[in-house]
Amino acid sequence: MTDTADIATGGRVGVYSRAFIGLLARDTRVLRRDFIAFLLRTVMNPILFTFVFAFVFPKIGEQFHPVGRADFATILVPGLIAVAMIFQGIAAVALPLVNEFGRTREIEDRVMAPLPVAGVALEKIVFGAMQSIVAALVVFPVVAVIPATPVTIQVASWPLLVGVLLLAALISGAFGLAIGTLFRPQQVPLIFSIIVIPITFLGCVYYPWELLSPLPVLRYAVLVNPVVYISEGLRAALTPEVPHMPPVVFLGAMAGMLILLIAIAIPLFVRRVKS
Amino acid sequence: MVSANNSAPAILIEQLVKRYVGSKVPAVDGIDLEVHRGEIFGLLGPNGAGKTTSIGVCTTRVNATSGRVRVVGVDVAAAPALVKRFIGVVTQYSTLDRSLTAFENLVFHARYFGAGRREARRRAQSLLERFQLADSARRMPDQLSGGMAQRLQIARAIGHGPLVLFLDEPTAGLDPQSRLSLWDLVRELREEGTTILLTTHNMAEADELSDRVAIIDHGRILVCDTPAQLKQLTPAATEIHLVVRQVPTQLLAALRALPGVDSAVAEGDGIRILAADRGGLLQEVVEAAHGHELRHVSIQQPTLETVFIKLTGRALRD
Numbered sequence: 001m002t003d004t005a006d007i008a009t010g011g012r013v014g015v016y017s018r019a020f021i022g023l024l025a026r027d028t029r030v031l032r033r034d035f036i037a038f039l040l041r042t043v044m045n046p047i048l049f050t051f052v053f054a055f056v057f058p059k060i061g062e063q064f065h066p067v068g069r070a071d072f073a074t075i076l077v078p079g080l081i082a083v084a085m086i087f088q089g090i091a092a093v094a095l096p097l098v099n100e101f102g103r104t105r106e107i108e109d110r111v112m113a114p115l116p117v118a119g120v121a122l123e124k125i126v127f128g129a130m131q132s133i134v135a136a137l138v139v140f141p142v143v144a145v146i147p148a149t150p151v152t153i154q155v156a157s158w159p160l161l162v163g164v165l166l167l168a169a170l171i172s173g174a175f176g177l178a179i180g181t182l183f184r185p186q187q188v189p190l191i192f193s194i195i196v197i198p199i200t201f202l203g204c205v206y207y208p209w210e211l212l213s214p215l216p217v218l219r220y221a222v223l224v225n226p227v228v229y230i231s232e233g234l235r236a237a238l239t240p241e242v243p244h245m246p247p248v249v250f251l252g253a254m255a256g257m258l259i260l261l262i263a264i265a266i267p268l269f270v271r272r273v274k275s
Numbered sequence: 276m277v278s279a280n281n282s283a284p285a286i287l288i289e290q291l292v293k294r295y296v297g298s299k300v301p302a303v304d305g306i307d308l309e310v311h312r313g314e315i316f317g318l319l320g321p322n323g324a325g326k327t328t329s330i331g332v333c334t335t336r337v338n339a340t341s342g343r344v345r346v347v348g349v350d351v352a353a354a355p356a357l358v359k360r361f362i363g364v365v366t367q368y369s370t371l372d373r374s375l376t377a378f379e380n381l382v383f384h385a386r387y388f389g390a391g392r393r394e395a396r397r398r399a400q401s402l403l404e405r406f407q408l409a410d411s412a413r414r415m416p417d418q419l420s421g422g423m424a425q426r427l428q429i430a431r432a433i434g435h436g437p438l439v440l441f442l443d444e445p446t447a448g449l450d451p452q453s454r455l456s457l458w459d460l461v462r463e464l465r466e467e468g469t470t471i472l473l474t475t476h477n478m479a480e481a482d483e484l485s486d487r488v489a490i491i492d493h494g495r496i497l498v499c500d501t502p503a504q505l506k507q508l509t510p511a512a513t514e515i516h517l518v519v520r521q522v523p524t525q526l527l528a529a530l531r532a533l534p535g536v537d538s539a540v541a542e543g544d545g546i547r548i549l550a551a552d553r554g555g556l557l558q559e560v561v562e563a564a565h566g567h568e569l570r571h572v573s574i575q576q577p578t579l580e581t582v583f584i585k586l587t588g589r590a591l592r593d
Contacts, residue, residue, distance in 0.1 A: 012356075012357075026383040
């Protein structure tokens with residue numbers, strides 16, 4: 001047994017962080033194997049959406065009204081990136097987790113890694129966030145190139161863009177963890193109909209939040225939706241000429257939502273793992 | 276620097292109680308148990324006796340309602356992440372990573388336990404060879420036979436050199452040949468110094484494999500000793516099994532009335548009689564069964580199952 005003895009030795013921080021990195025390496029390996037599938041599920045929605053509404057529509061003489069100086073294609077850019085990012089939380093964290101908990105019970109092995117169970121949950125969030133960033137980078141050229149009319153992108157502040165992307169990515173991972181822990185395998189179709197579709201359509205993806213002012217109830221009701229802040233935040237960072245919330249509002253709301261999601265999802269995960 | 280206590284028993288369970296939420300009956304109802312270093316310890320009992328729950332607590336996956344469990348001297352409730360370094364776990368069902376090949380299952384397990392990339396691959400390769408899985412290195416878990424998947428689970432569980440290995444019903448669902456080769460493997464691990472706690476509802480497995488056995492039923496430990504000692508517990512020296520068309524109660528009563536018969540219990544398609552080794556008894560038993568369409572008679576030495584029946588009045592496998 002000298003061959004395999006005593007791997008996990010050393011201080012607590014060292015053992016925990018090596019286990020955490022090992023879990024990240026495992027998830028990265030699986031993502032690399034399924035990279036084509038990842039690309040397809042990530043770019044399909046934005047490609048078709050921009051193709052139909054920002055290419056076909058203008059060509060056949062249908063147009064959405066421009067907002068200020070920005071036309072519809074420009075408005076779509078941040079929104080579709082926001083949707084792609086939040087969707088990764090569902091696809092990369094929630095759906096695999098639902099299976100690992102329910103069908104294959106693989107999670108019972110993953111949590112035997114030598115770190116606290118909360119660390120396993122945190123790894124899910126971090127990995128979801130990483131995948132969410134990759135999705136944003138993949139989707140950006142798609143939504144910027146396809147439209148018939150040129151889109152106007154200007155990064156006013158790089159730190160703002162990076163901050164928004166990081167917060168959005170972590171929210172996506174934490175959101176995915178919460179959903180993956182709450183739903184059972186047979187409820188997966190429900191995830192799409194009661195979570196994915198509503199947060200997309202009511203996420204200020206296709207219109208800036210300010211334009212909802214004629215509908216005050218809806219305008220305030222959508223504020224529970226994290227996608228609203230991600231869309232608005234990316235709008236401020238990428239297309240500043242389109243009306244958007246002030247940074248202090250969306251950054252504050254994103255930070256608050258992230259903390260709330262983590263505070264809910266991690267204990268839920270721990271409770272589901274330990275009976 | 277935290278470490279295992281070298282002089283502590285492999286597993287020490289004190290007054291363990293586990294009551295699941297919403298369940299009136301406790302799954303584990305006050306268990307005390309000490310597993311020594313380097314032994315194969317068998318927990319024998321029927322399904323639902325509390326074996327898996329006990330293992331669950333020892334392996335940090337189930338929170339005890341009360342009582343205390345220490346593995347190599349470390350309290351599982353106080354320091355679960357530390358305990359996980361010293362144990363390997365094979366659950367009843369496969370928890371192999373379905374998204375990874377057999378080889379990668381072993382590689383990433385080693386990495387969770389801190390091995391570097393190259394070291395992890397080296398260990399994985401040597402485990403594959405040792406467990407005769409080298410030809411299946413690139414297969415996904417769903418493409419492995421039951422016996423191979425179980426070997427891979429064990430290979431993975433010992434990949435980080437655990438001090439204590441937990442095997443929950445390791446041979447359930449395996450064909451006889453895979454079962455025997457798994458037994459060899461378990462003995463080999465014990466030879467190398469690994470302590471093994473296994474649960475089983477198969478009395479032959481407990482008898483063949485274990486240095487000591489605890490018989491568990493309804494969340495309580497009934498007896499705990501070496502298989503040989505346990506078999507001394509039953510005064511019966513012979514076990515007679517009758518297969519009859521039906522089991523009328525008057526037949527049971529007649530059999531129980533025979534001198535030397537300790538008990539006669541209806542079981543499945545027949546009757547199990549525990550009796551003293553008395554000349555002429557078999558003759559009398561057959562005569563008593565006359566008119567009941569006796570189809571088969573067998574006699575055997577008492578087994579751990581005999582002990583279980585003696586203790587609980589029920590057969591192990593219902």
